[in-house]
Amino acid sequence: MRILVADAFPEQHLTRLREHHDCTHEPDTTADELPGELAGVEVLVVRSTRVTEAAVAAADSLRMIIRAGSGTNTIACDAASERGIHVCNVPGRNAVAVAELAVALLLALDRGIADNVADLRAGHWDKKRHSRARGILGRHVGVVGLGRIGLAFAERVAAFGVTVHAVAKPDRDRETLDRAEAIGVRFVDDLTALARTCDVLSFHVPATAGTRHLVDRDLLSHVQPGAIILNTSRSDVVDEDALVEAMDAKGVRAGLDVFADEPGGGTGEIDSKLARHPHVYGTHHIGASTEQAQLAVADEVVRMVDAFAGGEVLHRVNSPHQVPAS
Missing domain, CATH: 3.40.50.720 (NAD(P)-binding Rossmann-like Domain)
Known part of the structure; x- marks a missing residue:
């Protein structure tokens, strides 16, 4: 052939x-x-x-x-x-690779890793500013999408002493339920309840009509001030304008590996208000890389x-x- x-x-x-x-x-x-x-x-x-x-x-x-x-x-x-x-x-x-990046974005956001590095490379020492991390232990992490990647993320983040939550669904297979039980996943009724319960939401869903703009103004109205949104799945999952508004109004932060209007090849230019926002830690769609x-x-x-x-x-x-x- x-x-x-x-x-x-x-x-x-x-x-x-x-x-x-x-x-x-x-x-x-x-x-x-x-x-x-x-x-x-x-x-x-x-x-x-x-x-x-x-x-x-x-x-x-x-x-x-x-x-x-x-x-x-x-x-x-x-x-x-x-x-x-x-x-x-x-x-x-590539499930483990994507899950590892999601965990890395969570830790980087909490400790301000990118800003630490940027200041040091610029010759600026600011220990006072960079000593304000909250920590991961005891947080409530909502996982949206308990497929291969979502489960891999949940298993890894659970090791940090968080409580993992997900939306209950009647059609999950036995293997998924067993792995969720081993992690100690707590199930809630719907996405709104997940947003109200958790201070971290991580999205691991395919791009479909049903997942387009899951992160919209309505959902973001329910998230806690200062919550962290992680998206290593598809850019369509996030209404970018709504997320920018929530970051400005509620101090929401985001770790994102995907953006609307990404260049079609490996290199190029991207003009993204979301990617430039100071509350965003972004990577170049490298989850599986x-x-x-x-x-x-x-x-x-x-x-x-x-x-x-x-x-x-x-x-x-x-x-x-x-x-x-x-």
């Missing part, structure tokens, strides 16, 4: 793909350039690169798109379905490509209307 890997990918895994397939690696491809790279490509592998409707329309042989990560909101899934193209993800392999996570994801991508060559589709997230023969 002819494969295009249009993002960074471990060299050892490219070697494995090339043992059985015609594999091209173009890691610096942008969303605008991608349509011109797809002639004859049967399998496209992306991580951060957006796959637009224009790219799908330009593909003359494409049968499968693999998102080397969990979320597929950067892929024109409907357009792919219309053309009978499988869209697949790699769920769970650890060597451990990327190697685990790449292992699964190779397995998925080999399985597809044998007629099996793994981790499909769409419903192609006309599936091309494999």
Whole structure:
């Protein structure tokens, strides 16, 4: 099969793909350039690169798109379905990496790590200002989304002596409930109750119509003054204007790995009022960007490509209307 890997990918895994397939690696491809790279490509592998409707329309042989990560909101899934193209993800392999970043953002916000570093690099010593941390022990942390990442975050933050809370749902599987019980998760009735109960809210949900702007003016009206909002999932989860208002009015702080209007590639310019706010500690959508996570994801991508060559589709997230023969 002819494969295009249009993002960074471990060299050892490219070697494995090339043992059985015609594999091209173009890691610096942008969303605008991608349509011109797809002639004859049967399998496209992306991580951060957006796959637009224009790219799908330009593909003359494409049968499968693999998102080397969990979320597929950067892929024109409907357009792919219309053309009978499988869209697949790699769920769970980067859960620990994202959870680790969420914990890091919480600790960094509490201790003012970034501001400490900035002052020292500027040659300014201000121990009085930087000695105002509250501490994590005894806090009430609400986890929104008890999937692989949410559970991994809950398990790690619980080690700091916090009480973990989540919204009760009737359809959770036994494994999730067992892990939640082991952590000591306390369940509340709804998101409003979670906001009123907790002084930290961490969001670990996919981008869907139901999760768009979960963090809106109504929810933020219920959070405690000085509460911390963590979002390492998708930018659509947060109404950015509403969050800025809450930070100004109630001293809410935020640790964010995702922002609206992020550049489509690995580098670029971003003009974000939210990212510039002094109550925000932001990172560059790097939740899954650890060597451990990327190697685990790449292992699964190779397995998925080999399985597809044998007629099996793994981790499909769409419903192609006309599936091309494999």
